[in-house]
Amino acid sequence: MGVKKKLGLGLASAALGLSLVGGGTYAYFSDKEVSESSFAAGTxxxxxxxxxxxxVPNIKPGDTMDRAFKLVNKGSINIKKIKLLSDYSVENMGDAANTEDLGEYIRVNFLFNADKLNDVVYSTTLSKMKEMDPNVLGKNVFTPLMERKGLKAGTTDDMIVQFEFIDNGEDQNQFQGDKLKLNWSFEAFQGKDEEK
Structure with a gap:
């Protein structure tokens, strides 16, 4: 056997030996971390x-009625704005035929707070509220009352509203016995996106 053949066989044997050694004893360090994440929607x-x-029963022209109510954010998300949709129906229970809408004679005064009952934030009639864009009331009533910050989760805002049966100084007998059923729907909206 020649030197070249011996050298070639030796190199082949060495390569085979290295591949067997390397393949059979391959080892390394390792580490593993697991991330458990979640998303929970707020309310x-x-x-x-x-x-x-x-x-309230038995109202007459000139009467005023103050009422307090609370808007409570029972959710986990801040409320940025509130819309108020107003609707009503009138039942003519009296003897006279109505030529006018009782809702035109019920004025609604949204008052600033319990301590300042004379500070009217916004005033309108039920008939105008019924036709009004709900954003108008939100902007003129709820935004100022909530101090432009909204209603934070877990907080309450006290609201005072005054209803007034407008006395126009004329005969209003057509409204005797009438019954007005009022429906207010409050709709809350979240604020803008937040970086969490």
Whole structure:
């Protein structure tokens, strides 16, 4: 056997031996970390307390009725804005045929707070509220009352509203015995996106 053959066989044997040694004894350090993540959606939960803002019998022109109610954020997300949708129906229970809408004669005065009952934030009639864009009331009533910060989760805002049966100084007998059923729907909205 020649030197070249011996050298070639030796190199082949060495390569085979290295591959067997390297393949059979391959070892390394390792480490492993597991990330457990979650996403939990918050809740937006507006509560009105009491649910019936006003229920009063036997009103007459010139009467005023102050009522307090609370808007409670029972959710985990801050409420940025509130809309108020107003609707009503009138039952003519009297003898006279109505030529006018009783809702035009019920003025609603949203008052600043219990300590300052004379500070009217916004005033309108039920008939105008019924046709009004709910954003108008949100902007003019709830935003100022909530100090432009909204209603934070777990907090309450006290609201005072005054209803007034407008006395126009004329005969208003057509409204005798009428019954107005008022429906207010409060709708809450979250604020803008937040970096968490």
């Amino acid at each position: 937006l939960d507006l509560e009105l307390n009491p649910e019936t803002v006003i229920d």
